[in-house]
Amino acid sequence: MNEAIKVMSERASVRNYEKGRQLPDETLQQILELAGKAPSAWNLQHWRFIVIKTEEQKEKIFPIAYNQQQVLDASAVILVIGDAEADKSAAEVFAGVPAEARDTLLSNIYGAYKRGRDFGEREALKNASLGAMQLMLAAKALGVDSCPMSGFDHERITGVLDIPDRFIPVMMITLGYAAAPIEQHGRFAIETLVMKEKFEEK
Amino acid sequence: MNEAIKVMSERASVRNYEKGRQLPDETLQQILELAGKAPSAWNLQHWRFIVIKTEEQKEKIFPIAYNQQQVLDASAVILVIGDAEADKSAAEVFAGVPAEARDTLLSNIYGAYKRGRDFGEREALKNASLGAMQLMLAAKALGVDSCPMSGFDHERITGVLDIPDRFIPVMMITLGYAAAPIEQHGRFAIETLVMKEKFEEK
Secondary structure (H helix, E strand, O other), rough: OOOOHHHHHHOOOOOOEEEOOOOOOHHHHHHHHHOOOOOOOOOOOOOOEEEEOOOOHHHHHHHOOOOOOOOHHHHHHEEEEEEHHHHHHHHHHHHOOOOOHHHHHHHHHHHHHHEEEEEEEHHHHHHHHHHHHHHHHHHHHHHOOEEEEOOOOOOHHHHOOOOOOOOOEOOOOOOOOOOOOOOOOOOOOOOEEEEEHHHHHO | OOOOHHHHHOOEEOEEEOOOOOOHHHHHHHHHHHHHOOOOOHHOOOEEEEEOOOOHHHHHHHHOOOOOOOOHHHHHHEEEEEEEEEHHHHHHOOOOOOOOHHHHHHHHHHHHHOHHHHHHHHOOOOOOOHHHHHHHHHHHHHHEEEEEEOOOOHHHHHHHHOOOOOOOEEEEEEEEOOOOOOOOOOOOHHHHHHEEEEOOOO
């Protein structure tokens, strides 16, 4: 089977890790670089990755993540944060674009973000989640297991990790090596998920 | 190179498609099935996919997507919608789980969704975006190009496609075959994206 299809078919969330097993820095670097190649609206790249590897920080995060053991056992914990004011990156992103096209793009972006904080946060959630998914698949492609976690106190982690108001927590991802065979969970039948031409009640 | 890494490295957004080229039904089916294997909070699978292939529906969507030509030229347009009331799926998802564990899970889920509509919508945006990213990578793995689009009138499309209040538009994705060589866009340097142990100003 095509290796990419295999990765997408076989990735499953792992909560039970080989505690103490190191994730090589080069592997982690490669995972994060691949994650950063995800697409985003206007290429604003709303994702940032806070990599937590020290025992001290993992201990701090453990209660904030409702004492989920995987936080302590994982080789690394990645907090994916999203840029709720990504318009601030626009001038840098389009620096190399010819002036006329750039001015139009910047004007569209600044106009959209004027809709307010809620718009910016929703763009951050969507686009940083694209990066998060690519991160988990990149990990799997490199033999590293993962688990996405929404269950943590978003407000407390913002304080503990000094996250400024511009960014919001999107997802915590544990990375490591499964300590037991991976179990796949069931999914809805494709017929439940897919609708033709317009919404269909299922 | 590992085929999965190649797919993640080489996927790039394509807006210029070979108009009229058919996307085989089996390929589309495989893409959607792989997308549905993405992870989601509590395995609630917040994504649904409205597949638009007829000229009639594409013409209807064209102005709603601000006259972006790719909507007409793509072999298919997928509207990814997100389940803002995914707690309604919980009983079905956990039907096979032993009663005690199931009751705890359901109580956690119902408790979380009692926080209100905004919580449900944000969960829908995040989790359906995980499905959207896996969809685009599955396409690429099968030789199909794509482009994620946020730029469309979310309110109008809801009306035109009869989307009920339970679901919200998350992302439109065009699928097809690039009509010109694919151009990759620049990305922030990895040093800009990655922070160690806590937030670092960059």
